[in-house]
Amino acid sequence: MTAVVSLGFATWCGLVAPPAQATTTTSCPSATQPLNQFSTLIIPATCAGFPDEGAPYVFRIGTLYGWRLVGLDVLLVSLGPATASCTAYQVRADGSLLATGCTYVR
Numbered sequence: 001m002t003a004v005v006s007l008g009f010a011t012w013c014g015l016v017a018p019p020a021q022a023t024t025t026t027s028c029p030s031a032t033q034p035l036n037q038f039s040t041l042i043i044p045a046t047c048a049g050f051p052d053e054g055a056p057y058v059f060r061i062g063t064l065y066g067w068r069l070v071g072l073d074v075l076l077v078s079l080g081p082a083t084a085s086c087t088a089y090q091v092r093a094d095g096s097l098l099a100t101g102c103t104y105v106r
Contacts, residue, residue, distance in 0.1 A: 024050060024058065025057075026050040028061050032064075032067070033064065039100065040099065041097075058084070058085050064079040064082040082104045087100065
């Protein structure tokens, strides 16, 4: 009983690491955010062939592009390199991926 309480206290204090989460990580030269869908990511088919180790899905992106309203025009602009962590993805008919629930670090 003492060991269980000690382990619980140590975990609560951050002294014992929690069990590791599964993570799928891959690198892509580019990806695109659809217009007004900031938590969605379109990943080209060239990045689709990775082993699925489970969520979260982490994509290291060389250049992230996004559709943005600039004046009266909608333009595809470079947002620079980014790392996206997404909760799910679907394979689209053209072989590209539609990743959802994404957050970004740039």
